[in-house]
Amino acid sequence: MDAEPGQFIMVWIPGIDEVPMSLSYIGEKIAITVEKVGEATEAMHDMIEGDRIGVRGPYGNGFKIFGEKALFVAGGTGIAPLMPLIRKYEGEKLAVIGARTKDLLIFKDELEKITKLYISTDDGSHGYKGFATDLAEKIFEKEEFDIVYTCGPEIMMKKVLDLCLENGIKMQASLERYMKCGVGICDSCAINGYHVCKDGPVFDDSILAKIDDFGKWKRNEAGKKVRI
Amino acid sequence: MLEVEVAGIKMRNPVMLASGICDLTKESMEKFSSAGAIVTKSVGIEKRAGYKNPVFCETECGILNAIGLSNPGVDEYIKEINEIKIENLIASIFGKDESEFYKVAKKISPYVKAIEMNMSCPHAKKVGMEYPSDEINSAVENVKKTGKPVFVKLGMENILRRAENAIEGGADAIVAINSVKAMKICIDFAEPILGNKIGGYSGKGIKPIGVRCVYEISQNFDLPVIGVGGIMNAEDVIEYMMAGANAVQIGSLIYYEEKPFAKICKNLEEWLDKNGYSSINDIVGIALKK
Ligand SMILES: Cc1cc2nc3c(=O)[nH]c(=O)nc-3n(C[C@H](O)[C@H](O)[C@H](O)COP(=O)(O)OP(=O)(O)OC[C@H]3O[C@@H](n4cnc5c(N)ncnc54)[C@H](O)[C@@H]3O)c2cc1C
Ligand SMILES: Cc1cc2nc3c(=O)[nH]c(=O)nc-3n(C[C@H](O)[C@H](O)[C@H](O)COP(=O)(O)O)c2cc1C
Numbered sequence: 001m002d003a004e005p006g007q008f009i010m011v012w013i014p015g016i017d018e019v020p021m022s023l024s025y026i027g028e029k030i031a032i033t034v035e036k037v038g039e040a041t042e043a044m045h046d047m048i049e050g051d052r053i054g055v056r057g058p059y060g061n062g063f064k065i066f067g068e069k070a071l072f073v074a075g076g077t078g079i080a081p082l083m084p085l086i087r088k089y090e091g092e093k094l095a096v097i098g099a100r101t102k103d104l105l106i107f108k109d110e111l112e113k114i115t116k117l118y119i120s121t122d123d124g125s126h127g128y129k130g131f132a133t134d135l136a137e138k139i140f141e142k143e144e145f146d147i148v149y150t151c152g153p154e155i156m157m158k159k160v161l162d163l164c165l166e167n168g169i170k171m172q173a174s175l176e177r178y179m180k181c182g183v184g185i186c187d188s189c190a191i192n193g194y195h196v197c198k199d200g201p202v203f204d205d206s207i208l209a210k211i212d213d214f215g216k217w218k219r220n221e222a223g224k225k226v227r228i
Numbered sequence: 229m230l231e232v233e234v235a236g237i238k239m240r241n242p243v244m245l246a247s248g249i250c251d252l253t254k255e256s257m258e259k260f261s262s263a264g265a266i267v268t269k270s271v272g273i274e275k276r277a278g279y280k281n282p283v284f285c286e287t288e289c290g291i292l293n294a295i296g297l298s299n300p301g302v303d304e305y306i307k308e309i310n311e312i313k314i315e316n317l318i319a320s321i322f323g324k325d326e327s328e329f330y331k332v333a334k335k336i337s338p339y340v341k342a343i344e345m346n347m348s349c350p351h352a353k354k355v356g357m358e359y360p361s362d363e364i365n366s367a368v369e370n371v372k373k374t375g376k377p378v379f380v381k382l383g384m385e386n387i388l389r390r391a392e393n394a395i396e397g398g399a400d401a402i403v404a405i406n407s408v409k410a411m412k413i414c415i416d417f418a419e420p421i422l423g424n425k426i427g428g429y430s431g432k433g434i435k436p437i438g439v440r441c442v443y444e445i446s447q448n449f450d451l452p453v454i455g456v457g458g459i460m461n462a463e464d465v466i467e468y469m470m471a472g473a474n475a476v477q478i479g480s481l482i483y484y485e486e487k488p489f490a491k492i493c494k495n496l497e498e499w500l501d502k503n504g505y506s507s508i509n510d511i512v513g514i515a516l517k518k
Contacts, residue, residue, distance in 0.1 A: 010282070014417045018281035054414060054421075056285075181284035185249050185483050186295055187269065193255030198486075221277035223252045223269070224300035 001030055005085035006062030006174055006202040010182045012054030013043045020179045020197070022081035022151075023058065033080040033106065059182050060201050063172050065089060067146025072096070072115070073136045073160050075152025079107050081174050081201075082151055086115060091146075094118070094139060098132025098152070101125050133159040140167060147171060154228050158215030161208050171205045175214075178221055188223065229497055230508050232264070234452045234475050235377035235400035237341050239264035239316055241493045242508060243465060246456050246479035247320035247346065247381070248295065254312050262489035264475065265316035268309065270346045271336065272321070272355065273328050275301035279351075280423035285412055290431025290458065291480055292412055294351045294424035297322060302332045309339050318379070320344045321371075322355045326363065330370040337374035345371060347390070348383035348406035350428040357383045357409070361390050368397025379403050379454065387441050388448060401452040403477065404441040408434050431480035434458045439471050446472025446513055460484075462495035469508065470515040 001009075003026050011032065012018040017040035025031035036045045044053070063082075068091035072082050075098045086093060095115040099105045102125035111117045119127030120135045128135050133156050136148075140163060150160045151174040164171040177189035177196040184198030192211045194200065208214050217225045230241035244265040250256045252269040260266055278298025285292050299305060302321075309317065319340040323329035333343050347364060349356030359367075364380070371378050380394035381403035391402050407428025412421050420426075438457025445453050455473030459465055460481050468476050481488050496508065505511060 012282055012421070014414070014419045018423070052416070054417070180278070180281060180295060180298075181293070183284065183483055184486065185480075186283065186293075187250045187252035187256050188298070190250075190253040190256045193253075193259050195250075195256075219253075222275040222298050222300045224275060224304050 001058060003030075003058035004062035005088055006081050007058035007060050008081070008201060009055050009057035009059065010179070011044070012056075013040055014054065016040055016043050018054075020176075020182060022174065022201070024080040024083045026084040033077060033083075035077040057182070060197055061199065063149055063174070063202050064204070066170060067091060069145040070094070071136065071139060071143070071145045071148045073132055073148060073150040073152070073156070074098070075132050075156045076100070076104065077106070078150070078152030078174070079111075080151075082149060083107055083110075085149060086111070094143065094145065096120065096132045096135045096139065098122075098135070098156075132156060133163070136160060137163060145169065150174075154215050154218075161205060161214070164205055165209060171208075172202050173208060174201045175203060176201070177218055188219070188221075190219070229500060229506065230264075230493055232475055232509060234454065235342065235379070237265065237316055237377060239475065241489075241496070242469070242473075242475035243489055243492055243496075244318075244454070244475060244477045246477035247344065248293075249479045249482050252299070254308050257317075258313055260487070260489060262487070262493060265318055265341070266314050267318045267320050267344055267477065268305075268340075269299055270297055270320040270322045270349070271299045271302050271305045271332060272297065272323060273302055273332050275299065275304065282421055282423055283427075285421045287412055287429070287433075289433030290429055291483060292410055292422060292427045292429055293407065294422040294427030296424060297349060297352050297355065302335045306336060306339060316341050318342045318344050320346050320381070322346045322349065322352070323367070324355050326367040326370045329367045330373070333371040333374050333376075337376045340376065342377040342379055342400070343371055343374065344379040344381050344403060346381050346406070347394075348381050350383060350407055350409035351424055351426050357385060357406070361386065361393055364390060364393035365397040368394050368399050372398045377401070381406055382441075384408055384437050384441055388444060391445050391449060395449055395451060399451065401454055401474075402445055402449075403454040403456060404445060405434070405438045405457045408437065430457065431483075432458050432460060435460075435464060435467075439467055442468055442473050443471040443516065446516055462492050462499055465492060465496060466499060466511060469511050470513070472513040472516055474509075474512055
């Protein structure tokens with residue numbers, strides 16, 4: 001499978017569901033990193049070596065490499081789609097990863113080796129006590145960089161966007177919406193005329209600034225707008 | 229050259245967006261500015277989450293879907309479309325009986341130019357192709373009370389009988405066809421792929437079926453027909469119109485080509501020019517006479 005950092009696949013667990021998952025490893029080893037949140041992801045966690053899943057994709061537009069110094073801001077499993085990008089990015093790399101608690105910090109060891117890493121936990125069990133965006137704000141004060149790449153809870157990404165717009169720094173974010181077809185026809189993952197599955201999941205600051213629903217509204221399975 | 233009129237609705241070209249493809253949300257529909265008309269996702273009285281994923285898979289000559297008529301329900305949907313900037317918006321609706329059809333139609337009719345009654349979804353049981361033929365008549369009669377033109381969308385099964393019932397009820401046009409009941413099995417898992425197991429087949433592979441349906445309806449009845457099914461280019465539009473369609477709709481093509489309308493219209497004009505026609509209306513039904 002030939003894929004770009006930031007692209008996703010649709011993972012079929014027969015008899016259960018098919019869900020979108022970003023690729024966390026691209027190349028010889030292809031992998032996804034799954035957080036258990038419901039039926040499908042629990043079924044994946046229960047799998048053992050040799051169990052099979054169905055896969056279609058890769059789909060969507062990934063991250064575009066830009067500049068010579070980048071800041072990566074990730075919340076929770078949001079670090080997964082950023083990993084192939086961080087491995088590929090050749091310039092100077094700073095990363096902030098945030099999680100609710102210490103045990104949920106993933107890719108920490110690898111990131112310590114390949115980036116200048118900052119860590120936050122909501123409960124203070126490791127690193128800075130608070131949100132990843134608070135840490136990012138501090139880094140904005142003392143460092144300069146060409147671009148910020150982010151993925152995580154949408155409220156967090158919205159804060160990162162605002163911070164970047166204020167400071168005139170380019171940014172790209174990977175969004176999540178309820179996906180059904182995954183190929184841009186059912187309109188389920190639509191956000192202000194863009195399909196997260198086909199036009200995204202990665203959008204840059206120029207588009208995000210125009211997407212009114214970003215950070216505010218998403219749609220449920222029936223297409224009804226609900227608060228984020 | 230491409231202007232057509234269907235049941236009193238003037239369109240600058242005969243190429244419409246079919247129901248269910250990129251038409252659940254306001255801004256997505258507004259992006260198709262070159263289409264002659266836009267048909268909304270089918271909407272019902274109450275919200276429906278739709279079927280479990282997978283709802284989509286690709287196949288040799290087209291695609292399969294079993295979205296399951298997911299929609300937020302008519303009251304919520306009105307909020308979606310009440311400020312929409314589209315000249316010819318047509319509401320696709322479904323219902324389990326005539327009273328449900330009427331309720332949805334009455335609520336949504338002030339916001340649209342026409343109502344398209346979906347009585348043909350191949351995987352939705354009674355709110356789809358299993359809607360009883362002998363109840364079509366009264367359902368259409370009811371929806372006609374809204375005062376808006378009423379289109380009835382049918383599938384390939386039993387189409388002449390169902391068209392006749394729709395016409396008796398007062399249908400202003402027939403839309404044919406919906407996707408064709410079909411399925412795909414993954415041989416590695418020995419399991420149907422679609423969450424609902426059975427879905428609808430659309431795209432290239434169903435075009436000959438759609439053309440046949442349009443031809444037979446045009447041969448047997450005197451009312452406008454809107455042709456749908458497997459249209460991939462301007463030549464396919466011409467084929468449908470020669471079979472008797474006054475307009476056409478495009479669905480699956482959007483999967484392969486995001487914005488096909490302007491290109492198809494340009495190619496239609498070129499074809500008409502080259503073949504000595506001054507208006508697209510001149511080719512409607514010309515294959516019927518032979
Ligand atoms: C582009 C994209 C990339 C993603 N990448 C990852 C990843 O790398 N790792 C990871 O752990 N998770 C990822 N997710 C989220 C993942 O798809 C959901 O956690 C998963 O679908 C939950 O399914 P479930 O049956 O376990 O939970 P459910 O109980 O069904 O749902 C739990 C939550 O997951 C969301 N969800 C459920 N089904 C879908 C769907 N079809 N599309 C989108 N969201 C859904 C719902 O919003 C719901 O609130 C990604 C989502 C998107 C859109
Ligand atoms: C993803 C998808 C969703 C659809 N949803 C609806 C729907 O809600 N209502 C309806 O009347 N037809 C629906 N259809 C059928 C199309 O409107 C059309 O009749 C059919 O796909 C054949 O045309 P095509 O080959 O150009 O796609 C859907 C088709 C697809 C592919």
